[in-house]
Amino acid sequence: MTITLLAIGKTDHSQLSILIEEYKKRLGFYIKFNFEIIPDIKNAKSLSEKQQKEKEGTLILKRLNTSDQLVLLDENGKQFTSIQFSEYLQKKMNSGVKNVVFVIGGSYGFSDEVYKRAQGKISLSKMTFSHQMVRLFFIEQLYRGFTILRNEPYHHQ
Numbered sequence: 001m002t003i004t005l006l007a008i009g010k011t012d013h014s015q016l017s018i019l020i021e022e023y024k025k026r027l028g029f030y031i032k033f034n035f036e037i038i039p040d041i042k043n044a045k046s047l048s049e050k051q052q053k054e055k056e057g058t059l060i061l062k063r064l065n066t067s068d069q070l071v072l073l074d075e076n077g078k079q080f081t082s083i084q085f086s087e088y089l090q091k092k093m094n095s096g097v098k099n100v101v102f103v104i105g106g107s108y109g110f111s112d113e114v115y116k117r118a119q120g121k122i123s124l125s126k127m128t129f130s131h132q133m134v135r136l137f138f139i140e141q142l143y144r145g146f147t148i149l150r151n152e153p154y155h156h157q
Contacts, residue, residue, distance in 0.1 A: 001031065001032075001092065001093050001097055001098060001099070001100065002031070002032040002033070002034065002098065002099045002100075003031055003032070003033050003034070003099075003100050003101075003102065003142065004033075004034040004035075004036060004068075004099060004100070004101045004102070005033075005034070005035045005036070005101075005102050005103075005104070005135070005138065005139065006036050006037075006038060006060060006063055006101060006102070006103045006104070007035070007036070007037055007038065007103070007104040007131065007135055008037075008038050008040065008056055008059075008060075008104065008105060008106040008131065009037070009038075009039070009040040009106070009131065010037055010039070010040070011037075011132045011135065012132065013132060016132055016133065016135070016136055019136050020035070020135055020136050020139055023136070023139040023140050023142075023143050024139060026143050027139060027142055027143045027146065030143075030146035030147075030150070031142075031146065033139075033142070035135075035139070036063065038056070038059045038060065038063070040106075041055050041056060041059075041106075049108045052106060052108055053105075053106070053108050053109060053110060053111040054111045054113075056105065056106045056110075056111065057110060057111025057112075057113050057114040058111075058113075060103055060105075060110075060114055061113060061114065061117060063101075064101060064117070065099065067098060067099065068098075068099045068100070068101045069092070069097045069099070069100045069101065069119050069120075070101050070103065070114075070117055070118045070119055070120075071100060071101070071102050071103070071118065071119060071120040071121070071122060072102075072103050072105065072110055072114065072115070072118045072120070072121045072122070073102060073103065073104050073105075073121075073122055073123070073124065073134060073138060074105075074109065074110065074121040074122070074123060075109075075123055075126075075128070076121060076123065077120070077121030077122040077123040078120070078121065078122055078123065079122075079123050079124075079125070079126075080122065082141060082144050082145065082148060082155055083148055083155075085122075085141060085144075085145050086144070086145035086146070086148035086149050088145075089142070089145045089146070089149065090149055102122070102138065104131055104134050104135060104138070105131075106131070107131065124137055124138065124141070
């Protein structure tokens with residue numbers, strides 16, 4: 001199985017980028033992982049919230065193959081403990097899915113078309129985090145999930 005993380009816009013903070021790269025490298029020992037950045041929409045300030053979501057949605061949907069399973073990182077999604085998330089990952093691997101695509105949307109969320117295409121939604125917290133920090137948190141949780149599945153000492157109860 002391959003896991004792909006799509007995110008809108010580049011990371012401006014070099015310290016976050018360094019940590020993201022560290023966890024991407026660690027994650028590579030467990031699974032094939034792709035992290036893809038969708039460039040920010042040009043002239044976004046001149047667009048309405050709905051127009052921006054639609055334009056970002058089109059860019060997200062263009063990146064998907066028909067067989068990809070799409071999971072949105074969304075504030076209204078299901079919340080997991082780290083152990084529950086590791087079990088979720090194991091079920092995905094057992095199901096024979098070839099590529100699971102997780103998406104971090106833009107500041108206004110996702111278009112209706114993206115919600116219709118999605119097979120699931122996950123929330124990392126009831127709190128709001130910057131989209132740049134969510135990248136790090138999610139990649140770290142993927143890494144943590146795989147260490148839990150391998151009974152490695154990274155995660156403590």
